[in-house]
Amino acid sequence: MKTITEQFGERLKEIRTQKSLSQEQLSYLADIDRSYISDVERGARNISLENIYKLASALNIPPYLLLLNSANLLDRWDIILEELDELILKNPSLRGFVSGYLAESKIRRFFKNDPRVSQLIKFDDHDRKNKHDLVVTYKGQNISFEIKSLQTKTVRQSILPNIAKEASFQCDASDKRKIFVSNGESIETTCLKCGDFDILAVNLFAFNERWEYAFALNRDLPRSQHKKYPEEIRKQLIKSIIPITYPLQPPFVADPFVLLDQIVSER
Incomplete structure (x- = not known):
């Protein structure tokens, strides 16, 4: 024993x-x-x-x-797989929550299995000082990722060939917090700030039911158009709802190492 x-x-x-x-x-x-x-x-x-x-x-x-x-989760909770399946399918908010964590887990596994990546860092979700979803060490450089998922209800599938699929995703913080802009002022916002992370990864599972991702540099993401902010501040905030198509169109790419190499070369 x-x-x-x-x-x-x-x-x-x-x-x-x-x-x-x-x-x-x-x-x-x-x-x-x-x-x-x-x-x-x-x-x-x-x-x-x-x-x-x-x-x-x-x-x-x-x-x-x-x-x-x-013992696995089903045993500990005394439920069967069909019960869990029904619970997730009937509760969109729960489905989105689980899908979001799965998206992070899958992309960590993707980088972990690539010998070009020497280290992965996942900060505690409650760590206010380090809000990145993932930090990848690549060619001696720490490069931060923000991970988002498609909003399932926005996915528009086409039955016609050669017609792109369309959707949108929410690209903001989970709660309102104070950030400082270039003039030294602070604002309360849920918007993500330009430059706060290096690369955005978007989980595309809702398009094809495969764990695929789209990647884009922070600086190439569209800026906020919210009228409550002056134009100079809008230029420093990322748009909260961003459209995306499949097949991918710029600034999105399927291979993150294209962007990782670009960041390393610029640094």
């Missing part, structure tokens, strides 16, 4: 792997030595309560999840 420390180590490794994090990346995020994490995962070391909280924060999960056994 496995000891408690062995069970905890297996659970930690299971969640770390699900999050597409290496021991080195988790070590960096949790500020815990990598060899310590290795020992814990092998069941060779007892772990303090303080370090359980550090690891949970780095993994962006509540601490109690590290203490559960490896």
Whole structure:
């Protein structure tokens, strides 16, 4: 029978792997030595309560999840797959919420599996100082991504060949916050600020039911047209609702490494 420390180590490794994090990346995020994490995962070391909280924060999960056994979510909630399927399909807001997190998970896996990327960083969703959805280390440069998804209800499919599919996506913050503009003034807005991230990734699953993405540089995104802001401030804010077509049209591209190379060369 496995000891408690062995069970905890297996659970930690299971969640770390699900999050597409290496021991080195988790070590960096949790500020815990990598060899310590290795020992814990092998069941060779007892772990303090303080370090359980550090690891949970780095993994962006509540601490109690590290203490559960490896039973899957359906077993723990005592539901069957059909119940979960019905619940998600009948609740658009829940479907959008789940799809958004899946989009982030899929794109992290995409970059993790590419040897050109040396490190991935996913900040805590509640970290106000680091609001990027993902930071990719590429050719020695940290490049930040904002990840958005198509609004399913806006998708317009054509039955005719060679006619582009159309949709739009919401490109703003989840809540209103204070930002500073170029003249030093502060404004309260949900708009994203130009330059606050490097690349936008748009989840296109609603077009073809495949995990595909469109990528665009921050500087190439359309600016806000909201009349409540003076023109000079609108130039510094990204438009909240942005249209997109499939096949992709500029400024969107399917290959993020085209934009990553462009950013690296400019820096």
